[in-house]
Amino acid sequence: MEIQHVKKYFLSNNRAVKAVDDFNLVIAKGETVGLVGESGCGKSTVGKTIIRLLEPTAGEVYFEGTNIYKLSHTKLKELRKDVQIVFQDPYASLNPRMKIEDIVGEPLDIHRLAKGKQRKERVAELLNLVGLSPEHANRYPHEFSGGQRQRIGIARALALEPKFIVCDEPISALDVSIQAQIVNLLKELQEQMGLTYLFIAHDLSMVKYISDRILVMYLGNMVELSDSQSLNSEPLHPYTQALLSAVPIPDPTVKRERIVLEGDVPSPIFPPSGCVFRTRCKHAMEICALEKPKWKEVKESHFTACHLY
Structure with missing residues (x-):
């Protein structure tokens, strides 16, 4: 699946809420891409917009070369055989x-x-x-x-x-003991059936376990993308570093400095100018308020949008 410049804005009091702002990603066949970020950053909106459960504001999505956003209602129904979604809340997504x-x-x-x-x-x-x-x-x-x-x-x-499944926080409503079973089940099914996943979650340790690559989002924007290993060992973006510092390490001898972010997530109706993360970033510079950072490859296959690089 190839996702190009996808945007999804909602209207609130005649102002645009930029739930997803310029999202780009290519997901290879048989791959699992993890999508992480705190609540309200636009993860689920991405999942629903790329498979057209929500109509996009702008952008293109190609599935096996077909532009999903150009399909008629009949053709879209055909596509549903190949593209499916597992919803977040198992209590709300099944008809009682x-x-x-x-x-x-x-x-x-x-x-x-x-x-x-x-x-x-x-x-x-x-x-x-x-x-x-x-x-x-x-x-x-x-x-x-x-x-x-x-x-x-x-x-x-x-x-x-199906060939492609959006897993929209499939484990967040479950007990920790059950979460591992569901993630293992998804991994087994992927091997048996050659499935491709976009796996949306909060839990970084689960995402690390199931994903080949991980994409980090903040306030509707992509901030970092890399393979699972290097994102966990060498996070580049200050936001990713803060997220990872909150993951508990099961070894009491390892000391990790906890990065506590100041303030709250800004409102998506009034996002900060320039870099959306600058209001909570300890590395914020003058340029961060003036210019939106460009998405660039800092190391091999490791991308980020940050003025530090």
Whole structure:
């Protein structure tokens, strides 16, 4: 998937809220790109805009060479077979009045892929795939735990055998013990089915574990992109450094200086001039207020937008 200059603005009191501002990314087949940043920085908006659950303000997205934003309603429905999403809240994304069989089978009905016995078998197969029993098909969502519901959400996303899945914070509503199971499940499914993921999350240690590359966002802007290893060992952007300093290290002998950011995240309605992070950055210089930093490759395959480089 190739994402070029995607913007998504919302109107609030006749002012534009720049939820996503000039987002660019190329995701290779079979790759997992982690997207991190604090709440409200535009991660979920990116996920929903690139697959056109939200209509973009500007930009282009190409999936296997096809421009998603130019597709008619009928063609977009066809594309849904290849591009799916796993939602953040497993309690809100499953219809409480539908049985599991109908929730997982719904994509098959919409695309007329299976009926009757065939549909039953396919649903059983999908439930097996995500570690649930086919007997669960006749139950309702309230009879399951959060982790099980998220598995049902994943089964529904896999029903059409997609190639690309947006995982929109699929573990943030779950217990820590269950989070690892879901992440391991996603990794296994990726190996079995050759899936490509955009994995959106807060938890940097989980993102490091599942992602090949990690992209950091702040207030609707991209601030750093690199492979998982070098982003964790040598973060360039002051914001990434602060995020990583907050991740606990399970070794009491290792001392890491905690970088505490001053102040709050500015409002996206009135973002700071120049660099959006400058109001909370201890390295802020005069140029930071005047000029938006350019996105550049500082080391091999390690990009950042910061005037320090």
